[in-house]
Amino acid sequence: MNEYPEQPKKRDLLKLVLTGGLVAWAGSVFYPIFAYLKPPKQPEVEVSNVKAGKLADIPKESGTIVKFGSKPVILVRSAKDELRAFDATCTHLDCTVQYSKEKGMLWCACHNGTYDLTGRNVGGPPPRPLEEYRVIIQGEEVLISKKS
């Protein structure tokens, strides 16, 4: 005969406490590790517009990369003397695009993606068009601002 009769309720409670304790312990060990590995958000200065230089210094049929906060923006002056600006980050895999005089297009050297001068993806693997920025001419100065 069993001297110590089974006490299922007590045993279940003990199991629950031990399992809960183990989970809490694992959480208290791993949570700080994962939290540490996640990079903290760095405060960035909100940029609404930037000066891209003097109009006279921007040649026709050229593309110039301009710093827009921490992002590269490409300012294009076409053969027809149109000024347009786009996010210079290729929508395919994050490379920075350039203006190709031979193609008369925006071109990404990484995977041979092409965009026309309205930013539309027209060749290669890019899945989306480039985001367009507004170009404002104030006297001699060229300004680039985000489209609202």
Added chain:
Amino acid sequence: MKKLLTKYYSWIDERVHLEDLVHFMGKKYVPIHRHSVWYYFGGVSLFLFIIQVITGIMLLLYYKGSEELAFESIQFIISKVEFGWLIRSIHSWAANLFVLAAMIHMFSVYFEKAYRKPREITWLTGMLMFFLALGFGFSGYLLPWNELAFFATKVGTDIAGVVPGIGEPILLFLRAGEDVTGATLSRFFGFHVAVFPGIFTVLLGIHLVLVQRQGMSEPHGFNPNEGNGEKTMPFFPNFLLRDLLLWLIVLNLLAILAVFFPWELGKKADAFAPAPAGIKPEWYFMFMFQTLKLIPAKIWFMDGEVIGILTFGAAGALWMFVPFWDRKSSKGEKNRLINYLGIFAVIYIIILTILGWIL
């Protein structure tokens, strides 16, 4: 001299029973057959890894892992430090030869079906080490902080970010932020010199212990005891000496490559410069790079790149777990499907790599 050596040997033997180890090594044999040559590539990979550890530690004495100083410190190593150019060139060349040797080793094990029971764990640890070798290559590529490395890292980490669901947190973890910056360099430096070597060493230990414990895999139907002319060779010293001879040849090849084709440093990375024309990844990533170049922007309703990356991921997983779905080989039966899949993979990699170079 001999007396002295015997004395030292006896001193150690008395304490750690070296005799058992020598006896164990003496029992180990290597099967001789028409594919025996492939057995050497595991050893060559090991040798090149040792070269990497030594030259890596030497570079570490001068390298500075920050956005402002990384490029300049490599310039300093190759221009001011005596034989710095040689050490850096050997490290870069050996990295490539290491991936090549590991790749040949992996394919030979695959085609020989040496992964079959009871060597599943050996295969798995080998595959994990192969992925780590690619990780070593990818993380080490960024450390000089040059133009090519910068964009290669942007593309590579963006590929990880494309994976639905888990991609975004992985990208943030790898880049230490949304963009590739000095913080990414610090992280990759940490992966390259601490995290990866630590994990690699543990896996290598398990891999080598298993190879010693289970012995070399034999081809299907190989039985030297039946007197049908099939032979074996003692591992120690016969095979080991052949191994060492090959290591010497590899060392010479490495020296020739490092001296006559010194590894270039290129231009310092500039986050606000366009990707340079003709940009290409290292040869072992070329087939994936070329596939992503050729894949259409949209396939049905999904982005082409997502489909490409998920397909490569699935193919890699299928490859890694081959011992668990190739039941026939474990039972000693022939499995032609495995050969066809392997041949397809080899041809695909070769053709896409060549296309990547010429297109």
